[in-house]
Amino acid sequence: MRRLALTAALLMIAAPLATGPAMAQTPAAAPVSSGLRAADVSAWLTGLGGQVGPLQTADGQTYFAVNNAGLTWAVFFQSCQGDLCQDVQFSAVVASAGATPDLINSWNRDNRFLKAFYTPGADGKTPTGTVQYDVLTVPGQGVEQLTDPLAVWLQLLPLFATHVGLTPQ
Template identity: 45%
Template sequence: MKQTLVLSACLAGLLATSVQAQTTPPAAQTPAAPAAAGSIAPTPSPLGVSTAALSAWLTSQGATVAPEASDDGRRYLRVTTDGLPWLIFLQSCETDVCSDLQFSAALSDASITLDKVNVWNRDRRFVKAIYEPAETGGVASAVAQFDVLVGAGGPGQLTDHLAVWRALLADFVRTLMPRPAPAAAPTPAPTPAAPPAGN
């Protein structure tokens, strides 16, 4: 009988504790401070670069840049660096700000072969090459492409990309269109000795 009373008392105590836990409100939390009246969240910088900023920056890097043009809906800038012409396609654009650029150059020459393009793709990184066989009466071509994603921060973030492209573009031309070394200048003939005096 005594054990029954003790057990009943324990059960009653547990029940009371449970009821108290369910009815006691949780600790009050400090409410978040309301936003200041009239405040506006800062607008994040857009990803990409504008055509005008890109063109001006390329010019500052020694490039010659033609006005923006388009071909079948693809927008691009025609650029010349180190005597080599190439295009930069403007992609993933919202109005005038583009976050995806493709550097591209095409070569056409009878010396271009599929094997050379395959060797280029095997041995080089970053710039890929595409082989385009010759059409009737023409010569084969190879297209170099270098894709770049642009974040916020202006065109200066492209400094390293442009340096890689310029170096590999020059290498691309040398590899696919090798030219013989210029002939050495002929050695000038020796000046004949003056005849002895009195003859």
């Protein structure tokens, strides 16, 4: 897939260098979408069986919650211009009295893809672990490009919860 994307990028760079009457007669390509719309991602996840909450904005972050297989997590939209966003982040906050920095660190040391961090419980609250997965999108590929990253997320999220003994919040 990367090889294909690289080849396409090189062809687009080389195209303006070509000259001749054939190039002048080539119709202009349709504009390529430069990101994903949160509404499209929400509809796609709903179609896959996820229970998707309403689109929200807080502290400048646009996101929605997803409830799937007993776990609640969020999809955050990054690098947005209008309603088109370049990047997506899957994120889950889970709580457990047994959560420790060592458990979170061992996850980060032994596992790829999902990064995690620890937040101590203050004022009698339960400590939490947050796990995140950043996905860079490719213009013009649509929401289907999230299929593989979503599969990774859905496979590793329960493993993370089990690893550190956390109960989903």
